[in-house]
Amino acid sequence: MTMDKPLMMKELPATERPREKMLDKGAAALSNAELLAILLRTGTKNLPVLRLAEQLLVKYDLTGLGCISPLELSKTAGIGLVKAVTVVAGIELGRRLSYKEPGERPVIKSPKDAAGLMMGELRYQTKEHFMALLLSTKNHVIARAIISVGSLNASIVHPRELFREAIIYSAAAIILVHNHPSGDPAPSQEDITLTKQLVEAGNLLNISVLDHVIIGDGKYVSFKEKGII
Template identity: 65%
Template sequence: MNDNKPLMIKELPQEERPREKMLKKGVQALSNADLLAILLRTGTKNDSVLRVAERLLKKYEEIGITALSGLGPQEISKIKGIGPVKAVTLVAAIELGKRLNGAAAEQRAIIRSPQDAVDLLMARLRYEAREHFIVILLSTKNHVIATPTISIGSLNASIVHPRELFREVINHSAASVILAHNHPSGDPTPSSEDVSLTRKLVDAGKILEIPVLDHIIIGDNKYVSLKEKGIIE
C-alpha cells in the first residue's frame, strides 16, 4: 500500500469536499483551491481534483491568484491534469468574474479624477498580456455609460483608428471620453507613439465636439495620466 497516494475527493470527509462545504458553510468558506476544484470537476487517475487545483496555484504562487486573470486556455492546459476543456472552463469563469466586476463598477461610477478612471479599469487591464485600448464613455454629468474595447494589439502596441473609436462614442451618445490602455510590461510611462496617438484623437474629438478628457495608461498597479502630464490641455 502506498501511504503517499493522495486522497480522492470521494475519500475526503463529506464536510471537506468543496461542493458540500459550499452548501453547508457558504462560498466564502472555500479556499482558492476549493473554488478551482469545483470548476475542474474531476482529477486524474493518480491525483485528486484538489491536488490538480493546488498544482495550478503553486505554479503562479509568486504572483498570486491574480496571475490566473491573464492566462489563456493554452497556458492553463499545460498543467498536468488540466486538458483543453477544463482550461476553457476556467478561462470562461475568470472572464465572467471580470465582466461582473466591471459591470458593477460601471453602475456606480462617476469619473471626477484620473484615479476614478484607474479604479474602474485597473483590475480589468493590469494583468493583460497584450495591449487593450479602451474608451470610457461619459454622460454630460460624467457618469460612465460604457467601457468598450476598441482594439487589442500585440505585446507592446495597439492600433487605434479614430473612426472606430468615435463610432462607439456616437453610437452611445456620449458627451465626452477618456482613453485608456495598458502596458503589459507593467511600466505605464507613455511612449512617443502614445503621445502622438493621443494628440490625433484629441484633435478628432475637437472636430466632432466630443472632448477627450484624458488618456490613462495602466501598468502593474500604477498609472500615468496624460492630462496630469500636461499632454492633454
C-alpha cells in the same frame, strides 16, 4: 492493462470537498483554490483536484488566470482543453458580473479617480499588469480588462488585444492603466511610444484613449496631466 483514473471530487476527504462546503456554508466561505477546484472537477492519479487548483494559483495567481488563453492554460499538466475553457469561461462571467449594475459603476472624472480605482489592485504587484478601464459615453466604468501580464520590468501589449476588449464591451473610450513594480511611476520612453501608438489606433476605430495612468507605490503619473497625450 488498466488506465489511471483521475481523482474525482467525491474521492477527496470530506473536509476537502469544495462542493459540499459551498452547499453547507455558501460560496463566500470558499477559498480561491476551492472555487477553482469546482470548475476543474477532477485532478490526476497522483494529484487531487484541490492540490491541482492550488498549483495553478501559485503558477499564475488569480490575476494571471484572468488573462490567460484556454490554449495556453491547457498546456499545464492535468489541465486539458475542456477544463481550460471551463476555467476561462468562469472567470470571464465573474468579470462581467462585477460591472452588471449601472448604478454601481464608478465614474471617472479625473486621473485621480482612475488612479484611486486601481491603486489597491496594482501597487503591490511584482509584475507589470497592463489594464484598461473601459468607459461609457458618460465615463462610467463598464469593465476593467486585463490586457497583459508581463515580467518584472515589462509587459507586452498588442493593440488588437486592447481594442478587442473595447469592442466586446461597446466602450466609447478607454483609460490605460499599468503598474511599475519598482514603485516609481515615471514613464519610460517605451511607455510613451506605446501610448502614442495606441492613441493612433483608437482614433482609427473611433474609440478615444483618454489617458494612461501609471501606478507606483502610493503615487501615480497621468499622461494627460503631463501633456503627453
